[in-house]
Amino acid sequence: MGNQESLLASDLPLSESHREILRTLIGSIIPASEEYDTPGADDPLIFKDVLITSGSYTDMFEAGLEDIDRQAMRSHNGVGFAALSDTDRRVMAEQLSRTLNPFLRTLVSITTQCYYRDDRVMQALGMDPRPPFPEGFTIEDGDWTLLEPVRRRGKLYRDIDS
Structure with a gap:
């Protein structure tokens, strides 16, 4: 898995402050669970994978993280998102989840x-x-009769001449 490769800080997208906002945000989205013995999304290996995978969205992430930090400062007396309880x-994060913001999606x-x-999450899921x-x-066999309306509908495309 690519997230286990060693990266230099200079190789990572985003500034250190943006990475900290991102780490705390994704940890709020998927927190660790003692009950299921699973890490949170802010786990170092998972977080590194998020950083690598999001590399092509750096501009969007910088703007989105900056906006979230500003919102936190406005609503929490100047305290940035990463420093919140x-x-x-x-x-x-719950309030943000109700928005249709492309960055958040x-x-x-x-x-x-x-x-x-992540292997640990897969194993926790059995x-x-x-x-x-x-x-x-x-995959368990299901109720194939549920597809009858689709079969009765017929095709939704036209045949083309070869």
């Missing part, structure tokens, strides 16, 4: 991708930490 960060997508490809191909995963 865990409770205040979770409340703010991208952030949540990248965070969940990186989180669920799955082998491996790619689905070539062995595949067994």
Whole structure:
């Protein structure tokens, strides 16, 4: 997995302050669970994977993280997002989750991708930490009659002349 490679701080996207805001934000999105023995998204390996994966979105992330930090400062007497208490960060993350902000949609997508490809998380879910191909995963047979309306509808495309 690429997130275990050693990186220099200068190789990482984002400034140190933006990385700290990002780390605390994704830790609020997916916190660690003692009950399920899983790390949070702010775990060093998962966080490094998020940084690497988000590299092509650096400009969007810088602007989005800066905006979140400004919002925190406005609503918490000048205290930035990374310095908020865990409770205040979770409340703010919950409020942010209700927005249709493209940065947040991208952030949540990248965070969940990186989180669920972590071996420890896969094992906690009872799955082998491996790619689905070539062995595949067994999927329980479902109720195939649920597809009848789709079959009755017919095709939604036109055949083209070859």
